[in-house]
Amino acid sequence: MKVTEKDVAYVAGLANLELTPEEQAGMVRDLNSILQYVDRLNELDTSSVAPMAQVSDRYGVDGSKQGTERFSYASREDIPEGLRKSLPREEALANAPDSDGVFFKVPKVIER
Amino acid sequence: MKDEVNKDKREGQKSGRRTIDSVWLSFRVLNSDHFLSMDLTSLTIDAARSGVQERRTSALALAEAHYARIQKEDGQVGAFLTLSKERALEQADRIDRMAAEGKPLPALGGVPVGIKDVMVTRGVRTTAGSKILANYIPPYDCTAVARLEAAGAVVLGKTNCDEFAMGSSNENSAFHPVRNPCDLTRVPGGSSGGAAAAVAADMAVVALGSDTGGSIRQPASFCGVVGLMPTYGRVSRNGLIAFASSLDHIGPLAKTVKDAASALRTIAGRDPMDSTSADLPVPDYVAELDKPVRGLRLGVAKEYFGEGLDDEVRQAVVAAIDELKHLGCEIVPVSLPHTPYAIPTYYLVATAEASSNLARYDGVRYGYRAPGVKSLSEMYRRSRDEGFGTEVKRRIMLGTYALSAGYYDAYYLKAQKVRTLLVRDFEEAFTKVDAIVTPTSPTAAFRLGEKSNDPLAMYLADVYTVTADLAGIPGISVPCGETKEKLPIGLQILGRHFDEATILRVAHAYEQAA
Numbered sequence: 001m002k003v004t005e006k007d008v009a010y011v012a013g014l015a016n017l018e019l020t021p022e023e024q025a026g027m028v029r030d031l032n033s034i035l036q037y038v039d040r041l042n043e044l045d046t047s048s049v050a051p052m053a054q055v056s057d058r059y060g061v062d063g064s065k066q067g068t069e070r071f072s073y074a075s076r077e078d079i080p081e082g083l084r085k086s087l088p089r090e091e092a093l094a095n096a097p098d099s100d101g102v103f104f105k106v107p108k109v110i111e112r
Numbered sequence: 113m114k115d116e117v118n119k120d121k122r123e124g125q126k127s128g129r130r131t132i133d134s135v136w137l138s139f140r141v142l143n144s145d146h147f148l149s150m151d152l153t154s155l156t157i158d159a160a161r162s163g164v165q166e167r168r169t170s171a172l173a174l175a176e177a178h179y180a181r182i183q184k185e186d187g188q189v190g191a192f193l194t195l196s197k198e199r200a201l202e203q204a205d206r207i208d209r210m211a212a213e214g215k216p217l218p219a220l221g222g223v224p225v226g227i228k229d230v231m232v233t234r235g236v237r238t239t240a241g242s243k244i245l246a247n248y249i250p251p252y253d254c255t256a257v258a259r260l261e262a263a264g265a266v267v268l269g270k271t272n273c274d275e276f277a278m279g280s281s282n283e284n285s286a287f288h289p290v291r292n293p294c295d296l297t298r299v300p301g302g303s304s305g306g307a308a309a310a311v312a313a314d315m316a317v318v319a320l321g322s323d324t325g326g327s328i329r330q331p332a333s334f335c336g337v338v339g340l341m342p343t344y345g346r347v348s349r350n351g352l353i354a355f356a357s358s359l360d361h362i363g364p365l366a367k368t369v370k371d372a373a374s375a376l377r378t379i380a381g382r383d384p385m386d387s388t389s390a391d392l393p394v395p396d397y398v399a400e401l402d403k404p405v406r407g408l409r410l411g412v413a414k415e416y417f418g419e420g421l422d423d424e425v426r427q428a429v430v431a432a433i434d435e436l437k438h439l440g441c442e443i444v445p446v447s448l449p450h451t452p453y454a455i456p457t458y459y460l461v462a463t464a465e466a467s468s469n470l471a472r473y474d475g476v477r478y479g480y481r482a483p484g485v486k487s488l489s490e491m492y493r494r495s496r497d498e499g500f501g502t503e504v505k506r507r508i509m510l511g512t513y514a515l516s517a518g519y520y521d522a523y524y525l526k527a528q529k530v531r532t533l534l535v536r537d538f539e540e541a542f543t544k545v546d547a548i549v550t551p552t553s554p555t556a557a558f559r560l561g562e563k564s565n566d567p568l569a570m571y572l573a574d575v576y577t578v579t580a581d582l583a584g585i586p587g588i589s590v591p592c593g594e595t596k597e598k599l600p601i602g603l604q605i606l607g608r609h610f611d612e613a614t615i616l617r618v619a620h621a622y623e624q625a626a
Contacts, residue, residue, distance in 0.1 A: 008509070015467060015512040016474075017505060018493035030506055030567055031513065037568055038456035041526050044533065051528030052535060054358035055584030056345050059609035060390035073391035076384060083384055084252070091251045095478035104476050109488045 003031045152177035153314040157223050157371045160317055161264070164211050164222035171204035171211075171222030175266050178224040182268070182315045190290045191300075191310040193229050195269035196236040200224070203266045219378055221264030226316035228307045229270040230277050230353045231257050231362065236267075240353045241275040241303075243286040244473050244480045244499030254351025255386070256320055256362045256379040263378045271319055272306030275501045276470065277327055277355045279303050280573040283564050284503045291560070294336060294600060298557035301331030301573075307365050308335040318366045318375050322352060324359045325458055326553075326577025329589035332365050333552035333602025336591045338619070339365045340372040343610045344584035345390035347376075348383030356465035357388075359458075359581045369590060369620040373397035376612060392610060400613040405621040406440030408614070411545035415451035416576055422555045428601040429551045432592040432622060436549065439621055446541040446548065450533045451579060455571055457534065458578040460514050460527035466504075467511030473499065506567060531582050538583045542608050547615050550576050552589040552602030576604060586612045590619040592626065 008027045012019050019027060052058075061070045068075075076083075086092075089102070098105040152174050155163065163169040179197065186192055207222045232238045232250035239245045253261075261267060274284035282290040282305025290305040292298040293313035300309040304321030308331035311319050321328040323341040332339025340363045347362045354360060364375035380394045412433060417426060437443050475481035475495030482494035500508070514523035541548060554575060563570045580587040585606055592603035603622065607615035 003513070007513070011509055011513045011516060014516060015508050016471070016489075016492045016496055017500075017508065018490075018497045019505070020497070023497075023502075023505070026502075027506065027509055031510060033568060034459065034510060034571075035513075035523075038460055038523070038527075041453055041456050041460075041530055044450070044453060044530060046526060046529035046533070049529040049532050051525055052532040053528060054344075054388070055535065055609075056388045056390070058535075059584060060343070060345050060392055071387070073382075074387040087251055092477075094251070095248055097475055097479070097481035106476055106488050107485055107491050 002035050003028055153181045155317060156368055157220060157317060157374050160223045161217055161219070161221045164207060165217045167211055171207040171266055172201065174222055174224055175200050175204045175268065178268055178315060181313075185293075185313050186315060188291060188296060189293055189309050189313055189315075190288045191271055191306040191313065191315055192226065192269045193239060193241070193272050193287055193306070194237045196233065196267055199236060200266045200268050203261060207264055207266070218262070218264040219374060220260060223265050223317050224268050225260060225265045226268055226271045226307055226310040226319035227257055228273050228304050228319065228321045230273060230322050230355075231320060232351045232353065233257055233267065233270065236270065238270060238353070239287070240277070241273045241285040241287065242500065242504070244496075245478075246286070246480065248478055252351065255348040255383045257351065259379045260320070260375070265318075268316055271304070271310050274303035274305070275504050276353065276466070277303040277322055277324055278466070278503050278507055280326070280330060280570050281558070281560075281563065282306065282331070283560065284501060286501055289560060292335060292557050294598065295557065297559055298599065299334065299560055301334035301553070301557065303327040303331075304339075304365065305331050308332050308337055308339065311335070311337045311365050311367060318364055318371055320362060320375075320379070321365050322355075323361045323363055323577075323581065324355050324462060325581050326574040328361075328363050328365060329577050329587055329602065329604060330553050330574060332589040333591075333604075334557040334600065336594070336600030337365055337367060338369050338372045338588065338590050338623075339363070340376060340588045340612070340616070341580065341586060342376060342380065342612055343390075343586045345388050346380050346586070346610065346612065348386040348389040350383055350385035354469040356462040357469060358465060359462055361581070369588070369616055369623050370398060370401060372588070373401055373616045373620075390610065395613050397613055397616055401617055401620045403617055404440070405436070405618055408441045408547065408618065409444050409545040410436055410441045410618070411444050411446035411541050411548040413446050413448045413451070413541070413548060413550065415448050416550035420554045420572065420575065421551060424595045425551050425553070425555060425601050428593040429549075429603055432603045432626070433549055435625055436618065436622055439625055441618070444545050446545055448537040448541060448548075448579070450530065450537050453530050454534055454579045454582060455575055457527045457530045458574070458582060459510065459571060460523050461531060461582070463507040463511030464514050464524045465511070467508045467515065470500075470504070470508055475499075503567070534579060535583045538579075538585055538606075546607075547618055548606040549618075550604045550606065552576060552604040556595045556597075556599035556601055580606050585609055586615055588615045588619050590623055592622070
């Protein structure tokens, strides 16, 4: 058992999830089973392999250029209003669970 | 099935428009010939567009015929979550007026399409298959959807999917599962299960799906339609609700390879709203289809034909490879030795990215908020726990764990390194071959409930598809026969980065020959 109930509670806290006791138990079981499976990655020696976070600096760009030069096509003039105009307040608040028409409203922030 | 279009918001856009009923009436009077009696729901893009252009039918009649089909079939199938009738009929009216004025219609003029519910649509509810977004009305359009509409497509509605595109069976939808139109006891695959089922059941000509680990190709394979995942960066992700940003792709599901090529041509290309969209010219994929395939070198990797591959699937794929050989392709053995490590790599990279992307659902600006909470932190935790489904929480937990202090190097960094090895496998193979042919999925469609209690078994349904997402290469699934139980089987063709033209050409040649 790699992952204990305590670990699950800690990670749930990091992820801002409040799991029910049943969910916690299921999560301990599932995470252990999945982590046991992914352990097969340790069969591979990757000590001299560079990590890859994403592929788009490798393909579809000018490989002769380095760093930000390589992505110069993605830069643009600074447009004060942006590529897309900001939403009117009414539209920005339209999906809010709670608002006073000017701000998003949330429960009390300071707990102590 | 109710129309969830937010009518109030769209009220202002309707002024000056002729009423749908009057257009419909005049159309029926003018066109009482035999074309009306033909099945309007089994057309390809070209047939639909030219029918509208030449006024043998109308965009309105096409939309109505598809809605009638949805009305009749979708109670059983469950492919759609929301219908956008008002928006569809307005667009159809616009297209019909163009046709009436004798103006040339754009490439998808009048073509009814479905959109997977992970792509935002202005004024039309977009849920990502999640309770947490059950009432979300986006204020803008996804670039790919806007491009389809600008090319004349008529958006019928939003198709069902696994919650946040996390799943391989569509059983993780917070609303209802989708059933495979080929066999209602089976899953349609996932996560773009609704998109695949809608196309397979003639409820849409084309649908847009998204693919992070196989979510376009695997359901296409299960439902017997064509599914194309373009190269990473080929299609803008702007307006695609993020799951794993380095792996997410938008692509079409269609009845023919040519329709998939046509849809890709419409949605592909640089978009300033997505900095990862590539600044490369978009070829005319349709024009390239008829180039000969003779002499193309096709790789076959033993790693895609090993343990776990169903015998009937193997036989069908081997027969398809023989057919391609018969068409003049050269079959070359290649090795992709790190393939067995793709699923563990994927489930670390994808979940880590998901845990970060899904942190935005906090119950403040939009989305579900738990009732009766007393503090801000309680609101976050309870809104997320009540709003997300089990699989989404499982992946957030796994991703958070893989990124947490003490485990980052062992899991996330390790997976990123193995990703490099997987990419090198393909780079090496593509020095020898022009494309690689494999099964799309190790089995045909499985039964509802068969794997829903075993997350690992479900993850393995993506064993042949995740590699392309991790490497960023394009892949297409094209039907290649069926099992004894009449379940469709898919042939997957993988290509070099930004070489969709070649895999479309091979798929088209196979489709025409088969």
